[in-house]
Amino acid sequence: MSGDEGSTRDLTPTELFRTIADLTEKPVGERCDFCRMPLPADPVMYTRNGADYHFCTAACRDELARTDRVFTEYHGFRRMIPEIEPLDRHLPQGIPRNSFVLVAEQSGSRGDALGAELLWRTLERDEPAVIVTFTEPPISLIQRFLDLDWNVLPALSMDQLRIVDCFTTRMDDPRRFERRLNDWNRHLDRIAAPQTVRVNDPTDPAEVRNKLDNTLEDLEMVDRGIVHIDSLTEFGTLVQPVQAYDFVKDIRADVCKGRFVPVFGGGTVTSEDIEFPHDLGYVLDGIVELGLSDSIVKDTLLRRIRVKKMNGVMVITEWTAYEFTRGRGAIAFDPIEQMGDRDQE
Numbered sequence: 240m241s242g243d244e245g246s247t248r249d250l251t252p253t254e255l256f257r258t259i260a261d262l263t264e265k266p267v268g269e270r271c272d273f274c275r276m277p278l279p280a281d282p283v284m285y286t287r288n289g290a291d292y293h294f295c296t297a298a299c300r301d302e303l304a305r306t307d308r309v310f311t312e313y314h315g316f317r318r319m320i321p322e323i324e325p326l327d328r329h330l331p332q333g334i335p336r337n338s339f340v341l342v343a344e345q346s347g348s349r350g351d352a353l354g355a356e357l358l359w360r361t362l363e364r365d366e367p368a369v370i371v372t373f374t375e376p377p378i379s380l381i382q383r384f385l386d387l388d389w390n391v392l393p394a395l396s397m398d399q400l401r402i403v404d405c406f407t408t409r410m411d412d413p414r415r416f417e418r419r420l421n422d423w424n425r426h427l428d429r430i431a432a433p434q435t436v437r438v439n440d441p442t443d444p445a446e447v448r449n450k451l452d453n454t455l456e457d458l459e460m461v462d463r464g465i466v467h468i469d470s471l472t473e474f475g476t477l478v479q480p481v482q483a484y485d486f487v488k489d490i491r492a493d494v495c496k497g498r499f500v501p502v503f504g505g506g507t508v509t510s511e512d513i514e515f516p517h518d519l520g521y522v523l524d525g526i527v528e529l530g531l532s533d534s535i536v537k538d539t540l541l542r543r544i545r546v547k548k549m550n551g552v553m554v555i556t557e558w559t560a561y562e563f564t565r566g567r568g569a570i571a572f573d574p575i576e577q578m579g580d581r582d583q584e
Contacts, residue, residue, distance in 0.1 A: 272299075283300050285304075318333035319334050321334060322360040322364075324570055330552060332552040337501070338501045338549070339495045339524050339525070341506050342354065342506065347540070351505070358465065359387075367399050368401075368465055369400075369403060369451070371469065372402060373406060373468075374473050392430055395431055401436065442477045447474075451466070452494075455494065465500065466494060467503045467504075471505060472516065484519065487504070488522060504516065524551075527547070529543070530544075543560055544569075
């Protein structure tokens with residue numbers, strides 16, 4: 240906007256946030272030839288093979304001489320790009336890899352599909368992925384991917400996708416469940432079984448943490464891959480409140496901060512009351528909200544998403560309408576604009 244009062248106008252939320260994004264992405268001058276951080280006024284010099292190099296500290300100069308490698312890009316704790324359209328437009332700088340993110344979903348907003356897409360995009364980047372399931376057996380999780388036209392069977396066979404199963408042992412008779420499988424589900428079960436880690440007592444947070452940690456260690460997940468916990472809400476019904484809070488804090492410390500592996504945990508919004516895990520905002524690194532609205536189009540519930548919080552990066556906090564499609568995943572759209580386009584046809 241111009242300083243001339245006669246030329247000012249109201250910005251829409253999207254225009255405002257894009258303007259801020261443009262300002263924050265301006266170059267900041269010369270950077271260290273090792274760590275890529277901005278150089279101080281008096282940099283450390285180093286000449287090698289007739290070329291001059293500039294470093295912000297002697298430690299960076301010495302590390303380059305020792306490793307003969309440089310960081311091609313600096314992001315603090317390295318970031319991941321979700322590659323999910325509605326999330327990417329809200330997070331232009333990505334998500335820090337040391338983040339614990341709560342996906343707070345209103346019933347019907349398809350948080351399960353968002354979790355599946357987070358995992359699928361990770362697999363597409365040739366990174367490992369782990370899902371901790373409290374609400375469904377492994378074959379149901381696999382079928383969800385296949386329903387969206389994402390074939391995870393190769394990832395399972397190549398040990399790229401692991402399932403920490405906290406559901407099956409809660410059945411009265413797991414063997415009876417297995418006997419009732421049809422041929423297709425039995426086929427899926429045979430593929431998933433080698434990559435499934437069964438938790439014997441999901442009411443024991445220590446066992447869940449240990450099984451998850453062993454899985455991450457086995458997959459050598461440090462600074463790569465993601466973990467998705469399908470329902471922190473369900474986990475909270477199995478244990479005492481103090482145990483639930485400690486579980487989230489321990490996973491955040493050990494996995495996110497210790498391994499630089501982001502964790503996305505689902506949490507269903509069941510009431511207006513602030514309860515676990517929604518009262519952990521002071522601990523969580525990020526909060527993504529999925530909701531339903533009937534105020535945009537008459538007599539129609541539309542799914543909406545916004546990023547309420549994400550530490551360390553810029554966040555565009557407006558609501559965006561979205562829907563899931565086979566093969567493409569979550570698609571953002573403007574319902575008012577879509578209706579206008581149809582009226583003109």
